[in-house]
Amino acid sequence: MRVPVTGLSAFVLALVATHFAVLNALPGYIMGKARSRFLDAGLQVHTWQMSPRVTPQTQTIVRPAPDLAYAICLINLRGGPVTLSIPTWPEYGSLSIFNAHTDNVYAGSLDARQPDAPGKLTIVVALTDQTVTAAEGETIVRVKDPEALALVRRLAPSQDLYDAAAALVPISTCGPV
Amino acid sequence: MKIVSALVGLFLGALVGLGSALAAAGIVGSSGNLSGNIDVKDWVSDWTIGSAAANPWTRARVARHGLLALTKAEAVYFTRNTDDAGDRLTESCDYRVRGGALPAQWWSVTLYNSESYLPDNTDNALSYDLTDAAATVDPSAWSFVVSPVSSASGEGWVSSRGAGNFDLTLRLYKPQDDLIADPERMLQAPSIEKLGCGAAN
Numbered sequence: 539m540r541v542p543v544t545g546l547s548a549f550v551l552a553l554v555a556t557h558f559a560v561l562n563a564l565p566g567y568i569m570g571k572a573r574s575r576f577l578d579a580g581l582q583v584h585t586w587q588m589s590p591r592v593t594p595q596t597q598t599i600v601r602p603a604p605d606l607a608y609a610i611c612l613i614n615l616r617g618g619p620v621t622l623s624i625p626t627w628p629e630y631g632s633l634s635i636f637n638a639h640t641d642n643v644y645a646g647s648l649d650a651r652q653p654d655a656p657g658k659l660t661i662v663v664a665l666t667d668q669t670v671t672a673a674e675g676e677t678i679v680r681v682k683d684p685e686a687l688a689l690v691r692r693l694a695p696s697q698d699l700y701d702a703a704a705a706l707v708p709i710s711t712c713g714p715v
Numbered sequence: 716m717k718i719v720s721a722l723v724g725l726f727l728g729a730l731v732g733l734g735s736a737l738a739a740a741g742i743v744g745s746s747g748n749l750s751g752n753i754d755v756k757d758w759v760s761d762w763t764i765g766s767a768a769a770n771p772w773t774r775a776r777v778a779r780h781g782l783l784a785l786t787k788a789e790a791v792y793f794t795r796n797t798d799d800a801g802d803r804l805t806e807s808c809d810y811r812v813r814g815g816a817l818p819a820q821w822w823s824v825t826l827y828n829s830e831s832y833l834p835d836n837t838d839n840a841l842s843y844d845l846t847d848a849a850a851t852v853d854p855s856a857w858s859f860v861v862s863p864v865s866s867a868s869g870e871g872w873v874s875s876r877g878a879g880n881f882d883l884t885l886r887l888y889k890p891q892d893d894l895i896a897d898p899e900r901m902l903q904a905p906s907i908e909k910l911g912c913g914a915a916n
Contacts, residue, residue, distance in 0.1 A: 545720035552728025553735070560736035561771040565778040572782060593833070594841070594877075599782050600831040603886060604841040605823050630821045630888050632789055640778045642765035645789040647889075649820075689783055693821060693888075695846050 565640040572599060573685065576612060583612045584620065584713045586690075588704045591697070607694035607703035611712035615684040619664035621676075622688055623711040626650040626657060627703070629693040633659055638683035646677065648692065662715060663688070670715065688712060740775035756904040757801075758793035758885060762895065780831040791819075791890050796882035798907045804882060806834075806875045808912035809862040812843070812883070814905035816855045818894040819887035821845050824905065826861065826873050826881050834878035843871050860910070883907070 575598060581587045589608040590596040602608070613620050613635075624633050631648030646659050661677045663686060664670040672678045690710070692703040738744040751761025751773070763769035764777050765786040777784055784792060796804050804810065812824065823844035828834050833841055848857035851871075859871030861883070866872040875881055885905065887894065894901040 542720070544717045545724035548721040548724030549728035549731075552725040553732040554728075556729045556732025557736045557739075558771060560733055561739065561775045564736070564740050564742075564775040568778040568782060592841075593839075594835045594837075597833055600779070601781055601784075601825075601827055601884060602833065603823060603825060604833065605825075605844050605846070632785070632888075634783075634785055634789065636783055639767075640774065640782060641767040642784065642786045642789075643767070645785055649889075687783075695844060 566638055569636070569638055569640045569687075573612060573687065576610065581610065581612055583614050586611045586707045586710045586712050588707045591700050603691075605693060605695040607692045607700045609690040609692075609703070609707055609710070611688040613663055613686040613688060613712070615663065615665050615668065615681070615686065617714055619662050619668050619670040619715045620713060621660065621662050621711065621715050623658055623660040624648060624690055625706045625709060626659065627692045627706075629699075631690070631692040633661070634689050634691070635661075635663060635679050635681070636687045636689065637681045638685045643681060643686075644677070644679040648690065736775070739772050740779050742779055753793075753898050755793065755899055755902045756906075757797055758795045758902070758904045760791055760793045760898070762787045762791070764792060787890065787895055790886055790888045791894070793885040793887075793902075793904075794882050795885075795907065796880070798909045800909060802909065803880055804861075804907070805880050805912075806863055806878045809860060809910040811858055811860050811908045811910055812873075812905050813856075813858040813908070815857070815903045817845075817885075817887060817903065818891040818901050820889035822885065822887050824859075824873070825884050825886070826875060826878060827884060828878045829880045829882075834874070834876060834881065836874055836876040836878075838865070838874035838876055840865070840872050840874040843873055847871050861907075862910075 586609050592602045592604040627648045628650050633646045635644040637643050662670055662672050663679045666680045694700045694703045751759045753760040765784040823842050825842040843859040848854045860866040861873045861875050863876035
């Protein structure tokens with residue numbers, strides 16, 4: 539009787555351990571693969587890159603919204619904190635930061651119609667143990683791992699609005715403090 | 716004998732653990748869409764999407780099927796893959812989606828295939844949104860048709876051509892606080908009426 543009990547105990551132990559180990563590793567693995575795809579597609583770290591207008595032929599990630607114009611900046615905090623500065627938008631818009639495990643750790647509005655909306659949104663992204671001083675009105679976003687991703691969404695359901703959103707990329711910043 | 720038994724148990728347990736984790740994340744198996752604990756007339760959501768507070772199953776599933784999703788303060792996502800009769804949404808049938816005012820600053824309804832990608836067509840009819848509704852006679856009573864062929868009536872159209880089995884995702888950007896607090900009461904969930912199936916419909 540003891541032999542089956544040993545085998546059964548080992549089975550249950552391995553099942554539970556593997557199940558949760560895989561589940562916990564998947565977000566980081568998938569985010570890493572997405573980051574690699576962006577780099578392979580020519581994106582450079584600390585550079586805002588406008589994504590092509592979303593179509594079935596241009597989609598690179600799951601469930602893209604075809605009504606939005608996306609801009610991406612890949613962040614690497616090994617060299618120190620990074621400052622992001624993005625112009626606001628006359629319609630719905632947001633700046634979001636994702637950590638290396640896919641968690642949305644920050645979302646700020648780019649909607650110029652909001653009360654007291656500044657002309658641009660500026661934030662500083664830093665590791666939890668990095669020293670950083672933010673200017674007045676700037677938000678400091680802390681992450682645990684050095685690799686993060688910034689994503690701008692702007693409502694742009696037409697080609698004209700997409701072009702207008704794309705025109706804001708050269709005057710947006712994403713780089714070391 | 717005990718060692719052999721333990722090794723076999725470990726191997727089989729790891730195998731089943733791996734498979735069950737991949738299935739729970741929607742990487743293998745048939746359940747490809749996002750799921751959740753909020754259900755408003757079969758539109759399903761989960762307020763922990765995008766958050767570090769989400770349980771490991773939700774986080775893994777969102778990573779696979781909703782990467783770069785926002786937290787509920789910025790946007791909420793409802794997904795539905797059945798019509799009002801409870802049948803699976805499929806390219807071989809036509810549907811009419813009807814809805815009203817929605818409690819958010821902006822919203823959209825987008826069609827995705829079972830792999831969570833936009834369907835592979837060139838119809839340029841991937842979603843219906845508040846901008847479309849606002850252009851109608853009565854933006855508080857909007858409707859559109861989901862079909863693999865364009866609607867001749869001039870009604871809003873979302874193309875299902877090339878989608879196979881699909882789902883619709885309702886995005887609500889800058890949702891009202893009342894919706895977050897009580898989604899069942901605050902969300903006027905869009906209906907999905909099946910119009911017919913097959914080439915003759």
